[in-house]
Amino acid sequence: xxxxxxxxxxxxxxxxxxxxxxxxxxxxxxxxxxxxxxxxxxxxxxxxxxxxxxxxxxxxxxxxxxxxxxxxxxxxxxxxxxxxxxxxxxxxxxxxxxxxxxxxxxxxxxxxxxxxxxxxxxxxxxxxxxxxxxxxxxxxxxxxxxxxxxxxxxxxxxxxxxxxxxxxxxxxxxxxxxxxxxxxxxxxxxxxxxxxxxxxxxxxxxxxxxxxxxxxxxxxxxxxxxxxxxxxxxxxxxxxxxxxxxxxxxxxxxxxxxxxxxxxxxxxxxxxx
Amino acid sequence: xxxxxxxxxxxxxxxxxxxxxxxxxxxxxxxxxxxxxxxxxxxxxxxxxxxxxxxxxxxxxxxxxxxxxxxxxxxxxxxxxxxxxxxxxxxxxxxxxxxxxxxxxxxxxxxxxxxxxxxxxxxxxxxxxxxxxxxxxxxxxxxxxxxxxxxxxxxxxxxxxxxxxxxxxxxxxxxxxxxxxxxxxxxxxxxxxxxxxxxxxxxxxxxxxxxxxxxxxxxxxxxxxxxxxxxxxxxxxxxxxxxxxxxxxxxxxxxxxxxxxxxxxxxxxxxxxxxxxxxxxxxxx
Numbered sequence: 001x002x003x004x005x006x007x008x009x010x011x012x013x014x015x016x017x018x019x020x021x022x023x024x025x026x027x028x029x030x031x032x033x034x035x036x037x038x039x040x041x042x043x044x045x046x047x048x049x050x051x052x053x054x055x056x057x058x059x060x061x062x063x064x065x066x067x068x069x070x071x072x073x074x075x076x077x078x079x080x081x082x083x084x085x086x087x088x089x090x091x092x093x094x095x096x097x098x099x100x101x102x103x104x105x106x107x108x109x110x111x112x113x114x115x116x117x118x119x120x121x122x123x124x125x126x127x128x129x130x131x132x133x134x135x136x137x138x139x140x141x142x143x144x145x146x147x148x149x150x151x152x153x154x155x156x157x158x159x160x161x162x163x164x165x166x167x168x169x170x171x172x173x174x175x176x177x178x179x180x181x182x183x184x185x186x187x188x189x190x191x192x193x194x195x196x197x198x199x200x201x202x203x204x205x206x207x208x209x210x211x212x213x214x215x216x217x218x219x220x221x222x223x224x225x226x227x228x229x230x231x232x233x234x235x236x237x238x239x240x241x242x243x244x245x246x247x248x249x250x251x252x253x254x255x256x257x258x259x260x261x262x263x264x265x266x267x268x269x270x271x272x273x
Numbered sequence: 274x275x276x277x278x279x280x281x282x283x284x285x286x287x288x289x290x291x292x293x294x295x296x297x298x299x300x301x302x303x304x305x306x307x308x309x310x311x312x313x314x315x316x317x318x319x320x321x322x323x324x325x326x327x328x329x330x331x332x333x334x335x336x337x338x339x340x341x342x343x344x345x346x347x348x349x350x351x352x353x354x355x356x357x358x359x360x361x362x363x364x365x366x367x368x369x370x371x372x373x374x375x376x377x378x379x380x381x382x383x384x385x386x387x388x389x390x391x392x393x394x395x396x397x398x399x400x401x402x403x404x405x406x407x408x409x410x411x412x413x414x415x416x417x418x419x420x421x422x423x424x425x426x427x428x429x430x431x432x433x434x435x436x437x438x439x440x441x442x443x444x445x446x447x448x449x450x451x452x453x454x455x456x457x458x459x460x461x462x463x464x465x466x467x468x469x470x471x472x473x474x475x476x477x478x479x480x481x482x483x484x485x486x487x488x489x490x491x492x493x494x495x496x497x498x499x500x501x502x503x504x505x506x507x508x509x510x511x512x513x514x515x516x517x518x519x520x521x522x523x524x525x526x527x528x529x530x531x532x533x534x535x536x537x538x539x540x541x542x543x544x545x546x547x548x549x550x551x552x553x554x555x556x557x558x
Contacts, residue, residue, distance in 0.1 A: 168377060168379055168381045169381060169383060171351055171369070171375075171377075171381065172375070172377065172381035172382075172383070173383075173394075174351075174368070174369040175349060175350075175351075175369040175370070175371070175373065175374065175375040176371055176374075176394060176395040176398055176442070176446065177370055177371035177395065177398045177399065177446070178394075178398050179398075182398060186383075186394070187383065190383070190385040191383075191385070193385070266426070267384050267385045267386075267426040267427075267428065268384065268385075268428070269384070269428045
């Protein structure tokens with residue numbers, strides 16, 4: 001058991017380590033211009049200084065916790081994350097009720113679906129000019145763009161989830177005397193959660209993509225802003241450090257959401273059904 | 274002593290033949306059920322007249338497509354008959370309701386609820402308080418030997434266990450009628466027999482009226498007071514047979530097997546018609 005886990009870990013690390021080594025060798029040997037591709041060691045050093053507090057610890061002005069988190073990287077990450085959370089909350093918060101209505105009512109579906117199908121293929125990025133026109137610069141257009149990115153995956157999956165509820169559950173609930181409202185709350189909603197949650201997972205992924213783009217355009221902090229800013233100074237090591245951070249945060253979010261889904265869906269058969 | 278007394282040779286048993294001290298509980302009269310399909314119509318049920326008395330255990334028996342499940346669904350209130358009426362306790366059936374508990378072949382347990390929550394669901398709908406629900410659920414868990422599974426989800430239970438939960442869920446409502454649509458059809462033979470015994474025990478203890486759909490001749494003889502054999506399309510009542518074997522029934526006894534032979538002839542004839550029509554349908558399509 002443990003041995004096979006170590007083996008899996010070793011196999012998983014083999015290719016990344018080899019790539020890193022090759023990369024380092026290429027840089028140390030001077031095969032590439034360090035301005036174009038800095039060495040992994042340089043990226044790591046830059047990542048560390050990006051992460052570390054900017055000023056020396058001064059107990060008089062701040063607590064040590066605040067000091068630990070005073071680095072630029074942490075501020076940027078928190079700024080990006082808070083935009084993802086806000087944008088996702090707005091997008092999913094609108095998509096969920098609309099999806100539930102569209103899934104349960106055929107007439108609402110018939111009226112609203114054509115518009116949704118028309119808007120859905122427009123990538124969130126295409127809303128950038130309009131969002132700046134409407135909201136100016138700052139957090140508002142960023143949250144708007146992220147909300148659009150999160151909206152459609154949650155909407156489509158919620159509709160599908162509600163429409164795919166096995167009719168036998170509804171028949172069973174009716175024969176137990178459940179009212180329409182009870183059936184909706186206690187049967188349709190939980191039966192649709194696997195779909196809704198997978199929509200939410202896709203939505204968060206999209207939100208995370210959009211936040212980087214939005215930050216490159218509308219705001220002056222956050223990971224997306226920082227890597228674009230680093231380009232202006234030719235800090236390619238900082239660009240790569242920022243990109244790696246984006247990757248790590250994205251991975252962490254996806255793992256957390258998937259853990260949460262597994263907990264919420266512990267009743268679900270999973271692959272079997 | 275006659276072991277099987279046909280109530281009527283004609284498809285519809287007359288009311289007079291059934292009139293005794295027993296009180297009619299479910300009355301199906303003049304029921305037709307037609308389904309419109311592309312290019313025609315299926316007559317699933319035709320001229321069904323059936324009176325089921327209080328406390329009776331009735332099996333609806335027949336091959337696939339004979340309309341036995343359609344009839345059960347009509348009694349349950351899931352789909353109204355095209356013509357005719359169905360009354361339960363004198364009231365016309367319009368909708369499904371907790372006075373007619375339904376047990377499905379597919380169990381239809383709510384997979385997001387634990388065993389205990391599934392059983393409690395109907396009681397919550399009734400508006401009972403936690404304090405009232407708790408002892409009732411515990412009693413049912415004990416009755417159906419589910420106590421140690423109370424916090425499991427349905428996906429972690431075997432088919433037999435799931436069907437016990439489904440039965441407990443219906444029993445929780447104290448409905449006078451229990452409708453069962455091939456409830457043991459998907460179970461292995463041993464589990465099936467133990468659930469059949471369980472059902473008989475519950476039925477004798479509660480005095481419910483049970484309508485049980487099956488295509489198993491053996492099962493119908495093992496369980497029922499009365500077996501109603503349906504014909505294949507249109508579904509009509511072919512025979513209505515009272516089973517007077519003493520309980521518990523011995524499926525190896527001569528009397529059991531005589532009845533089995535008799536029913537087998539009736540059902541096989543319908544099965545042949547079913548096969549003829551299905552094969553013809555396949556070749557002409």
